[in-house]
Amino acid sequence: MQTFWDQRFAEPGFKYGTTPNAFLRGQAQAIAPGATVLLPGDGEGRNSVWLATRGHPVLAVDYSEVGLAKARRLAQQAGPEVDARLRTQWVDLAEWTPEPASVDAVAAIYCHLDRSIRRDAHRRLAAALRPGGLLLLEAFHPRQLGRPSGGPKDEDMLYTLDDLRGDFAGLLDERFGWEGEVLLDEGPGHQGAAVVTRYVGRRV
Numbered sequence: 001m002q003t004f005w006d007q008r009f010a011e012p013g014f015k016y017g018t019t020p021n022a023f024l025r026g027q028a029q030a031i032a033p034g035a036t037v038l039l040p041g042d043g044e045g046r047n048s049v050w051l052a053t054r055g056h057p058v059l060a061v062d063y064s065e066v067g068l069a070k071a072r073r074l075a076q077q078a079g080p081e082v083d084a085r086l087r088t089q090w091v092d093l094a095e096w097t098p099e100p101a102s103v104d105a106v107a108a109i110y111c112h113l114d115r116s117i118r119r120d121a122h123r124r125l126a127a128a129l130r131p132g133g134l135l136l137l138e139a140f141h142p143r144q145l146g147r148p149s150g151g152p153k154d155e156d157m158l159y160t161l162d163d164l165r166g167d168f169a170g171l172l173d174e175r176f177g178w179e180g181e182v183l184l185d186e187g188p189g190h191q192g193a194a195v196v197t198r199y200v201g202r203r204v
């Protein structure tokens with residue numbers, strides 16, 4: 001899968017564009033000014049660089065070296081102050097344990113993990129939040145299977161709201177949970193009507 005992502009991101013342009021994800025944009029006012037944000041599976045950096053332009057120190061982690069390098073370049077193009085706020089780190093989320101209680105927010109946008117690793121990885125990400133910190137997540141729902149608008153073609157990598165409630169039980173208080181259809185316009189990779197799951201939880 002890592003090679004798959006490196007190959008995708010080696011193509012010219014940005015697979016999901018350079019505009020931040022709409023759900024993240026809509027929720028970003030809930031992240032306090034100056035709060036630190038961890039972005040797992042950040043890809044080519046559209047979301048981390050946008051948060052850095054808003055003044056947040058951000059840590060973008062991914063297992064695609066190509067994606068991380070593009071995120072770095074995007075931040076450099078946005079100027080030295082933005083670039084200084086972005087840290088990038090190569091990690092495999094199947095194994096990586098972020099420092100517990102080290103960040104104020106986690107933004108997991110289309111960070112699709114296989115069912116065999118998803119729950120443990122999600123719990124480690126939630127544990128990285130300081131008490132009161134927010135986790136925001138958007139991912140494709142199993143009902144997205146067969147649609148051409150984007151997402152994994154494997155049901156084990158798609159998330160229901162109940163999956164997420166189980167993953168974060170005892171760690172996060174749900175603030176918002178929703179499954180439904182949205183119209184995606186995110187680069188060539190996410191285009192058209194799609195079924196997604198959205199979740200916001202606050203660290204207890």
Ligand SMILES: C[S@@+](CC[C@H](N)C(=O)[O-])C[C@H]1O[C@@H](n2cnc3c(N)ncnc32)[C@H](O)[C@@H]1O
Pocket residue numbers: 001002005016021040041042043044045046047061062063064067091092093094108109110111112113
């Ligand atoms: C669909 S892309 C989304 C990229 C970005 N979040 C966005 O919305 O533009 C999924 C990303 O998750 C990363 N990823 C998937 N599995 C991973 C893992 N086990 N460890 C680290 N990164 C992973 C991929 O390399 C890819 O960058």
